[in-house]
Amino acid sequence: MPSKKALVRRPSPRLAEGLVTHIEREKVDADLAVEQWEAYVEALRAHGWETVEVDPADDCPDSVFVEDTVVMYKNVALITRPGAESRREETIGVEEAVARLGCSVNWIWEPGTLDGGDVLKIGDTIYVGRGGRTNAAGVQQLRAAFEPLGARVVAVPVSKVLHLKSAVTALPDGTVIGHIPKVDRPSLFPRFLSVPEEAGAHVVLLGGDKLLMAASAPKTAELLTDLGFEPVLVEIGEFEKLEGCVTCLSVRLRELYA
DSSP states (O other), X not given: OOOOEEEEOOOOTTGGGOOOXXXXXXXXXXXXXXXXXXXXXXXXXXXXXXXXXXXXXXXXXXXXXXXXXXXXXXXXXXXXXXXXXXXXXGHHHHHHHHHHTTOEEEEOXXXXXXOXXXXXXXXXXXXXXXXXXXXXXXXXXXXXXXXXXXXXXXEEEOOSSSSHHXXXXXXXXXXXXXXGGGOSXXXXXXXXXXXXXXXXXXXXXXXXXXXXXXXXXXXXXXXXXXXXXXXXXXXXHHHHTTTOOTTTTXXXXXXXXX
């Protein structure tokens, strides 16, 4: 049976100091962010996911974006080396959490950099965004870790957004979705569906046809409903001010060995 565990991490009190690269900085309401995070976690639980809370990293403003710290493939956890030096301490608690779950643990080493938000898995194909946070050495090390396990790693350019999954994610049938103005090369994906909103490019597969999505993408939710999917909307506006989306607030562990 596939596993349904999700790593999450409570927002730091310093969340408002988080990094911003491609958008204008806005004031972040830390209390509202906690409420939104709790509702996000509850949405996962309501759809059968067991949430595993990583120890807080209160001195790391961006630590709530736990997806950037580890990439999972089968039972192997690849601890990243974030492209932003200020985020590298975030990996410590995550490494401890995945080890407790029985994962085999590997690491990205200097000079490699890799953010988990740059990694999109579709079956055994792993797309890796090569851009501001992930470098060529990071891509090479990910390839060395996962290709012997049966993965096919495909590097794709990212220049218009922070991470690959800021631009694209995938539906349960493997179709890649994205908002065209934010996607460098849509033609690199065998099946691509354009969506009308930037936030509509971000979905978490909850199981079956259910898709966790941001409430800020109602037109995309309507489109995906028409296509037979069931959007589950959550409000994450405080995290969107820091270039966050529904994917980066958790790490879904779908293939842990029993």
